[in-house]
Amino acid sequence: MNDTPNPMESQQASPPPPFPKKVSKALAIAIIAVVLLLIIALLAAIMVPRFLRYREKNLSSPAQEAIFQIRKAYNLHYGNQGSWKGLEPDDAIEAAQIDPETLRKWKFEVVLKSARQYEYELALAMDKAGSDLSDTVVPFKHIVATLKGGGSKSRKVWYDSDANTFHGYGVDDQTEPPEDDETGLLGALVIPRQQRYIEKSRSSEAQTAIATIRKVYDIYLQINSTVEDFTVEQALREARLGQSTLANWSFIVEGNPPYRMIATSTPNNPAGSGKHVWYDVREARYHGYGVDNRTSPW
Numbered sequence: 001m002n003d004t005p006n007p008m009e010s011q012q013a014s015p016p017p018p019f020p021k022k023v024s025k026a027l028a029i030a031i032i033a034v035v036l037l038l039i040i041a042l043l044a045a046i047m048v049p050r051f052l053r054y055r056e057k058n059l060s061s062p063a064q065e066a067i068f069q070i071r072k073a074y075n076l077h078y079g080n081q082g083s084w085k086g087l088e089p090d091d092a093i094e095a096a097q098i099d100p101e102t103l104r105k106w107k108f109e110v111v112l113k114s115a116r117q118y119e120y121e122l123a124l125a126m127d128k129a130g131s132d133l134s135d136t137v138v139p140f141k142h143i144v145a146t147l148k149g150g151g152s153k154s155r156k157v158w159y160d161s162d163a164n165t166f167h168g169y170g171v172d173d174q175t176e177p178p179e180d181d182e183t184g185l186l187g188a189l190v191i192p193r194q195q196r197y198i199e200k201s202r203s204s205e206a207q208t209a210i211a212t213i214r215k216v217y218d219i220y221l222q223i224n225s226t227v228e229d230f231t232v233e234q235a236l237r238e239a240r241l242g243q244s245t246l247a248n249w250s251f252i253v254e255g256n257p258p259y260r261m262i263a264t265s266t267p268n269n270p271a272g273s274g275k276h277v278w279y280d281v282r283e284a285r286y287h288g289y290g291v292d293n294r295t296s297p298w
Contacts, residue, residue, distance in 0.1 A: 060157045060170025062102040063145035067159045067166070069096035070108065070143050082208065084139045085244040104148075111142040111177070115270050123197045142177045196290075202270065203290025206249050206263035206277040210286075212239045213251060214279065217258050227256050255281075262297050265289070 073095040077087040087095075089110035098108070113121070122137045138161045147155035147169065157168040158177045167174045216235045221227055232253050236246070248269040252262045259282055265275040275289040278297040287294045 056170040058170075059105075059147070060168075062099065063106045063147075063157050063169075064159075064166055064171075066096065066098040066102050066106065066108065067143045067145055067157070069098060070110065071159060072096070074138060074140070081242065083205070083242070083244075085205075086242045089140075106145045107148055109144045109146070110140050111144060112139055113141050117141075119198050119201065119270070122201055144177060199271070199290035201290075203277050203288070205245055206265075206289075207279075207286055207291075209239070209241050209245050209249060209251070210261045210263055210277070210279045212241065213253070213261060214258075214281075215239075217253065217261075221257055227253075227258065249277075257281075260297060 070092050073092045074084065074087060076095075077092070078084055081087075089112065092110060093108050118137065118139055125137050140161055142158045142160060144156055144158040154175070155169040156176065157166060157170060159166055160177070167177070169175075213232075213235050216238045217227055217230070220230050220235075224230070232251055235253065236251065248266060249263040250266055252264070254260045254262070260278055260280055262276060262278040265271050265273055267273045269275070271289065276295065276297055277286065277288040277291065279286050280297075288297065289295070
């Protein structure tokens, strides 16, 4: 009997050598580290954007509040004057009394609509409602706040007057206010009814001024029983008409006592020069541009 062991059988029967303990421990640590890194990366992917959005929103909030105050300054001006005219963008920003710290960080700008765009929107609104909606159609397109020191990447937040919404930094993904595009507007045909509303809107400025001048003359006539020595220039000073009204219209008063008061558009008027609006005291009625088909008081 041969007791010599078979080398092949001995090789097949022997178990595989175990991993060294140091190698097994290092591998476990490496796996745990990888898992932790993946968890940290996942948390960062979720939390970092949220933190950045919160930071942007927090930084944008004072700018939005300041824009709201500028919008409020326009509303107050309209409430006091009955017109959007006479308030320049820089004056509106100053009247808003923005916090100095906000002014240190943000630059503000009011982007106005063109005269034709404003009148077109006003005509559409009036045509839809059938009444004067000049208080609801604001003269500006956007109120924009730009973060100072923003580097190469401009950070802006703005108010869109047409949509009555905020956009930009800290609000949504928009980065710039849309450019004004009047291609369709300039090519559009304004229907006769809309054109009448535009004329009526322009004429109302003259009618309001004439009504104020009438009151001045009525008071003077009650006190002095005559207006022989009372000039139109004196009446205009006492009437305290706005500068834009005086730039758009010239005034004549006929008769003693007055029987007709006439406003004539100047070259500065968007309607063009030579348009007449007048009040006939005897008829107690207005006539002329934006009122009826009459074109001349004479």
